[in-house]
Amino acid sequence: MNNAELNPIKDRSMVESAVVGNKGVLRAQLIDGFKRDKFIIFCFSLLLVYLLASLFAPVIAPFNPYDLSQVDILDAELPPLWEEGGDPRFLLGTDAQGRDMFSTILYGTRISLLIGVGAVLLQTLLGVAIGLTAGYFGGKVDSLLMRIADIQLSFSTLMVAIIAAAVFRAAFGEELYGELAVVILILVIGTVEWPQFARTVRASVLAEKQKEYVEAARVMGFGSSRIMWRHILPNTLSPLLVIFTLQIANAIIAEASLSFLGLGMPVSEPSLGALISSGFEYIFSESWWIAVIPGVVLVLLILVINLLGDWLRDMLNPKFYRM
Amino acid sequence: MKDRQELPVIDDQEVLSNTGQSLGKKIPLVSDTLPLLQVKELKKNFDLSGDLLDQFRFRGGRIIRHKRYIHAVNDVSLEVMPGEALCVVGESGCGKSTVARLVMGLLRPTRGSIYYRGQRIDKLSEKALLPYRKKMQMIFQNPYASLNPRMTIDQALLEPIRFHNPDMTEGELRERKSEVIKSVGMDPSWGNRYPHEFSGGQRQRISIARALMVDPEFIVADEPLSALDVSIQAQVLNLLRKAQQQRGLTYLFITHDLAVVEHFGSRVAVMYLGTVCEVAATKTLFSTPKHPYTQALLSSVPRLWDDQPRHISLPGEVPTQIGQPKGCVFQGRCPHANDRCRRYSPQLNAQSDGSLVACHGIEEGRI
Numbered sequence: 001m002n003n004a005e006l007n008p009i010k011d012r013s014m015v016e017s018a019v020v021g022n023k024g025v026l027r028a029q030l031i032d033g034f035k036r037d038k039f040i041i042f043c044f045s046l047l048l049v050y051l052l053a054s055l056f057a058p059v060i061a062p063f064n065p066y067d068l069s070q071v072d073i074l075d076a077e078l079p080p081l082w083e084e085g086g087d088p089r090f091l092l093g094t095d096a097q098g099r100d101m102f103s104t105i106l107y108g109t110r111i112s113l114l115i116g117v118g119a120v121l122l123q124t125l126l127g128v129a130i131g132l133t134a135g136y137f138g139g140k141v142d143s144l145l146m147r148i149a150d151i152q153l154s155f156s157t158l159m160v161a162i163i164a165a166a167v168f169r170a171a172f173g174e175e176l177y178g179e180l181a182v183v184i185l186i187l188v189i190g191t192v193e194w195p196q197f198a199r200t201v202r203a204s205v206l207a208e209k210q211k212e213y214v215e216a217a218r219v220m221g222f223g224s225s226r227i228m229w230r231h232i233l234p235n236t237l238s239p240l241l242v243i244f245t246l247q248i249a250n251a252i253i254a255e256a257s258l259s260f261l262g263l264g265m266p267v268s269e270p271s272l273g274a275l276i277s278s279g280f281e282y283i284f285s286e287s288w289w290i291a292v293i294p295g296v297v298l299v300l301l302i303l304v305i306n307l308l309g310d311w312l313r314d315m316l317n318p319k320f321y322r323m
Numbered sequence: 324m325k326d327r328q329e330l331p332v333i334d335d336q337e338v339l340s341n342t343g344q345s346l347g348k349k350i351p352l353v354s355d356t357l358p359l360l361q362v363k364e365l366k367k368n369f370d371l372s373g374d375l376l377d378q379f380r381f382r383g384g385r386i387i388r389h390k391r392y393i394h395a396v397n398d399v400s401l402e403v404m405p406g407e408a409l410c411v412v413g414e415s416g417c418g419k420s421t422v423a424r425l426v427m428g429l430l431r432p433t434r435g436s437i438y439y440r441g442q443r444i445d446k447l448s449e450k451a452l453l454p455y456r457k458k459m460q461m462i463f464q465n466p467y468a469s470l471n472p473r474m475t476i477d478q479a480l481l482e483p484i485r486f487h488n489p490d491m492t493e494g495e496l497r498e499r500k501s502e503v504i505k506s507v508g509m510d511p512s513w514g515n516r517y518p519h520e521f522s523g524g525q526r527q528r529i530s531i532a533r534a535l536m537v538d539p540e541f542i543v544a545d546e547p548l549s550a551l552d553v554s555i556q557a558q559v560l561n562l563l564r565k566a567q568q569q570r571g572l573t574y575l576f577i578t579h580d581l582a583v584v585e586h587f588g589s590r591v592a593v594m595y596l597g598t599v600c601e602v603a604a605t606k607t608l609f610s611t612p613k614h615p616y617t618q619a620l621l622s623s624v625p626r627l628w629d630d631q632p633r634h635i636s637l638p639g640e641v642p643t644q645i646g647q648p649k650g651c652v653f654q655g656r657c658p659h660a661n662d663r664c665r666r667y668s669p670q671l672n673a674q675s676d677g678s679l680v681a682c683h684g685i686e687e688g689r690i
Contacts, residue, residue: 212469216533219427220483221456223449234473 025115028291033315040311043304050301056112059230061103062089066269073098077287093289096282104275105294109301111271115185116252120244122190123251128240129198134198135205146202149195157254158261161188165263178266185264200243203279204236238316246311249302256298357441359541359573360426365399365435367421368392371645390545393644395421397652398435399596400671402675403541408567408574410588410605412581412620414641418597419577420464423545426575427461428452435519439541446598461535464546466526470518476529480504484536499536506569507532507562524555528562543575548583560587581624587611593617597644597650599671603678613680615657615690651683659684 034040053060062071071285075098078087086093092101134145168184169177177184208214209232217227256273258264260280267278272294279290371391372378380389394636396418403409412420424430426437428444437445444455463469470479480500484491491499499510507528527547534542545562548556560583566572578584584591584605591608593601593616601614612618619635637656651669654660664682671679672686686690 155561212463212465213471215424215429216461216463216469216530217460217471218429219461220486220537221449221453222482222486231474235471280557 005041026222030315034312037311040308043311046060046300048310050109050113050304051126051186052105054113056108057103061100061106062091063100063103065099065107071098077282077290079287080289080293081103084152092293093287095279096287097292100221101289101293104270105272105297108270108275108294109297111182111265111269112199112252112255112298112301113180114275115189115255116248118186119189119193119251119255120247120264122186122285123194123197124240124244124311126191126194128201128233130194131198131231132205135202136209136224136228136232138206138209142202145198149198152192153195155192157189157192158257160192161185161254161258162190162261162263164260165258178268181265181269185255185258191256193247193250196247197240197243200239201233205232208232208235219267241310242313242316245305249305249309252298252302252305272301333586337535339511356404359440360401360403360575361404361441362399362426363436363438364398364421365425365437366394366419366433367425367430368394368433375563379451386450387690391645394648395597395644397648398592399599400493400517400598401592401599401602403573403575404590405540405573407570407584407589408576408587409489410576410591411580411594412578412584412591412618413594414579416641418593419579419594420545421597422594423461423543423575423577427459427543428455434675436534452459453487457537458539460537460539460544461539462527462530462542462544463535465550466523466530467550468548469530470526470533471517475515475517476504477624479529480514480533480536482532487537493623503532503535506535506566522555523551523560525553527555527559530565531559531562535570538570540571541573543573543577545577546579547576548578548580556583563587581621593620596641596648599679599681600653601678601680602671603676603680607676607678609674613674613678613685613690614682615659615684618655651681656686659690661689 012023020139021131044302058064065071075087075090075094077094078090078094078098079085080093080101081088082092082303083093089159090100090102092105093103094100109226128151134142165177165184165188165199205228214227214231217231252272255264255271256276259273259278265274270278276291277295279287279292279294282288340430366645369392370395378388378390380387399418399457400411401411401422405622410580411422413419421430425432425445428447432445436443436446439455439459444452447455474482480503481496484496484499495663500514504511504514509528509532510527513521518529519527527550532549547563548559551559563574565588567574574587576584576587588605592599592602593608593614595616601612601617609621610616612621620638622633622635638658639656642655649666650665650667651657651660654664657664661683667683669681669683669686671681673679674685682690
């Protein structure tokens with residue numbers, strides 16, 4: 001259990017045992033559990049704030065951190081408002097280049113979430129297609145696809161991402177990389193972690209395939225893809241939902257790590273990870289806010305997503321559901 | 324048992340002639356004497372040996388590839404005549420359900436052939452099978468698993484007919500759906516409910532309705548009653564019989580319940596360990612069972628008037644089906660087995676009353 005809390009995604013058996021209930025019952029149970037748990041309401045509201053803030057970042061932010069004409073180097077390293085020497089124009093202070101931290105964090109959260117959700121959507125697409133195929137057809141197809149998944153899992157996400165990013169930079173240059181950084185990060189993180197989805201889907205498909213409604217569909221003469229996507233997939237959605245949530249947190253962490261290492265988003269368009277990285281140099285020169293504030297924002301975001309994912313898993317698993 | 328006593332007992336001949344008439348109206352028959360479904364020397368092995376790597380054994384200084392099979396169905400030959408209900412009975416694990424799945428193309432036979440109206444269907448691709456899918460339908464054992472929990476009743480019923488008749492209008496579809504759902508004794512307004520909102524008996528009616536939606540002429544029912552309680556069994560059985568009379572259906576009815584067979588079947592095939600022991604008209608089988616296994620099976624049915632039951636208790640256990648069977652499958656437990664039975668497997672032979680029996684003892688007049 002301890003291990004599961006530390007790293008929920010690794011504890012796959014629990015995710016897979018999330019039982020597929022009936023649609024109506026499930027929905028009622030979720031809403032009911034949601035209303036009763038104040039902490040989860042708080043987490044959900046916080047996530048909603050994050051989502052709205054990143055969606056409406058251009059409206060909310062007092063400055064546009066990408067617009068160099070709005071940045072004045074003379075404003076560099078101003079502390080937050082509540083510290084001595086704070087400037088009323090800059091709520092959370094400014095960074096080493098004089099950018100408003102509040103605006104930069106808003107835009108950074110936007111990029112982090114965009115990469116996280118985009119990468120996980122790609123993972124879902126790949127993972128579901130491969131997992132469904134492996135589970136439904138079984139035999140040699142299954143063995144082959146699952147061995148590929150094993151190989152993929154044995155490479156760490158960061159290693160593959162570093163190599164991919166380095167190769168791209170070497171081949172197309174820094175400038176093009178800067179322009180396409182978001183797309184490249186989505187592609188890299190998305191293609192590396194599909195086995196998580198593939199394995200979960202496969203396990204559910206193996207269980208569903210035994211049931212007679214699949215045979216009934218075959219007797220009707222339906223083709224394999226129709227049976228897979230229309231009949232089996234809807235019955236495997238509950239564990240998928242859990243994985244989906246938890247993987248978003250993972251993808252955001254992966255992006256932040258890459259950016260912190262200087263391989264992710266460029267400094268001109270920083271994500272939360274890139275902001276922490278750029279502030280890291282100043283942390284001992286008393287400008288702690290450049291690294292710490294984005295760090296707190298990132299940690300809160302990931303914590304909230306993980307807590308929601310854990311809660312979802314518990315709710316979808318009747319063994320954990322408390323009346 | 325009381326519920327079953329109330330079933331209308333219809334003479335086998337009557338059923339045949341009734342359905343023959345309605346058949347004649349609906350589907351142009353080639354000939355009434357030509358079997359609708361014909362299964363010839365059907366054989367199905369299931370591979371038990373696992374992965375390729377697991378198959379290699381090191382034995383006596385050599386590496387041998389070792390394969391193990393379960394011989395689930397061995398040389399089964401059956402004929403189903405139009406309009407009849409052929410019941411297949413036998414104990415658990417005798418291959419009844421495998422025969423049903425082979426006939427429906429859910430499994431591919433290892434050897435042998437299956438003919439539908441004289442056309443061979445066991446080698447056809449899924450696409451080539453499509454026209455047969457409309458004619459042959461299946462009802463499953465467990466009504467809790469045979470309906471997709473994420474599909475409403477309407478979706479479950481309309482999907483097959485939309486798939487097979489893409490040019491049917493929405494109105495025709497709705498009309499057909501409410502006709503079928505009424506004929507199974509359900510309310511058409513329940514269509515947007517999910518399967519979990521229904522009881523076992525209702526669900527089984529829904530699966531029957533789903534099978535009837537595409538207007539089939541042949542239905543394989545794989546123990547459709549065994550998951551239901553007795554009072555519901557009678558209702559569903561009556562429903563199946565009503566559907567047979569109204570729509571001119573032909574059934575291949577898999578069951579282990581002899582009371583159901585006696586009421587429902589026009590002919591009975593008795594299976595033991597993957598082979599057919601005896602095929603006979605229901606009345607003939609129940610009055611004069613010939614094969615020693617059939618005799619033992621029928622003697623196990625408790626009767627109300629049985630003051631002094633004379634159960635035939637068979638010695639030993641049902642042997643394993645792993646490995647090639649040798650001789651008659653029943654020889655290990657048969658009180659009449661001799662040397663010939665242990666060496667050669669018997670073929671189905673026609674008897675004077677029209678039944679088919681696979682037994683050396685009967686052939687030789689020993690029994």
